[in-house]
Amino acid sequence: MINSIVNKVRPLAKKMISSRLRPLVNRAYFSILGILYSGNSVYCNCCNTNYRKFLPYSTYSKQVRNNAQCPGCGSLERHRLMMAFLRKDSPLFSRKNRLLHFAPEDVLQRIFKLDPNLSYLSVDLYSPLAMIKMDIMNLQLEEQSYDVILCNHVLAHVESDIKAMMEMNRVLSKGGWMVVTTTIDFTKPTYEVPGPLTSEERKKVYGQEDLCRIYGFDIIDRFSGCGFEVDKIDYASKFSPDQQKKFGFNKEIILLCRKLD
Template sequence: MKQLIKSILPQIVIKKYNGYRAYQKYKGKEVFCPICNSYYKKFAPFGTSKRESRKCHNCGSLERHRLMFLYLIEKFNFFDKSSKDKIRLLHFAPEKMFYNIFSENSGIEYTPCDLFPKQYDGKTKITKADITKIPFKDNSFDFILCSHVLEHIPNDRLAMSELQRVLSKKGDAILQVPIDFKREKTYEDPNITSREERLQEYGHPDHVRYYGKDYKERLESCGFTVNVDHFISTLSKNDIFKYGLLESELIYHCKK
């Protein structure tokens, strides 16, 4: 019956209905999503471990997205529309909640990219781009956002070098990946190719490595200057709970 209903009703109707159900079930003021300005009793569980209070019921943001959003506001005043100069923003594999915000911001010259652009449907055109061969000139962008992409790329150093190449000389890049901080060195094995093996070894069937604490050095080897920012430590315990953040999350802020 559920499948029949899904096949008949438009997706926007289903989304609004699911949003209404979530609001009724999780109605409250304990947690807050700063991206879509929604309050709930708690966020939804998400992931293979189904860790509690991770995903926003409205915009779908996870802990890392909300932390990124707060960081962009606090460190870069990113959404200030009063500036005369537009930010030339390159965004790889754009998350839907960010894609919508950036597309509507008149202060941003937005260039979202993905290897499979047809999966997106929105106001701003998605440029088809291979991150290991970015189709833009040197120094083309003032800001680059690339979150949880590099762990999917076999030649991640080539991708890092390409990101460094297209970043302007005074530009900023936020390059996030999942990291196992118990590992001193990144773990990867080109002989691990099946989805089952990758799930077992890397925690995800589409990942090709598990980054360790040497991620910073990996970025630096490709020409970046890297500031590992423990931004979350500047937030109170109450705010960390309210925004549904992970205390272990670090921001990898890179410059040329």
């Protein structure tokens, strides 16, 4: 009920509240909502709390997803899936690591900033959440200066993903690794029209004005060509359907890219 009212006023609130203030307003909103949804049916691994249910969620143009958003911290399915992978099946938190995070998600960034093992930097060209404004195709960072990179839902929006991949390889340390997620249709090759295209042309070609391509199975070859060995991980399938529901995961494929020597 409360959430459906908020979903209706959200577009108006987005216009009225400045992008810098929005994360603070969001946090205050979720801290109240979390109390109202206290319970024991689902568990959020981003705020380490049980709730009565996850909330439905939709971006304005897309279908509503049920069991999606944490009422206490605002995390979505993909954030919780990523956090489960990083905590249980990666050495990110168990040793000292220098972590570079592109287009930081507020809920993940808060966790990384607080972790004593992480030396953390977030970058983006536009997001007010990023610590530094920087172009992923031209990183103002030294060679081999980071041990781990996190790059969620960025590369499909970048003019030259190959330039970005080469840059990420350059700044990764020897033995470094990178976690990448993006929308991929593994039944087809990547669909990419030679550009540059205007926003209207992109919308016509890709269905979204900020997309530069729609990835297919050859995304693996793109990473290989830029000096990475790639594991394609269907991480949600490691959990039973009941666990997936309790933790509120989606079925997104995680690409684990290890820098080759």
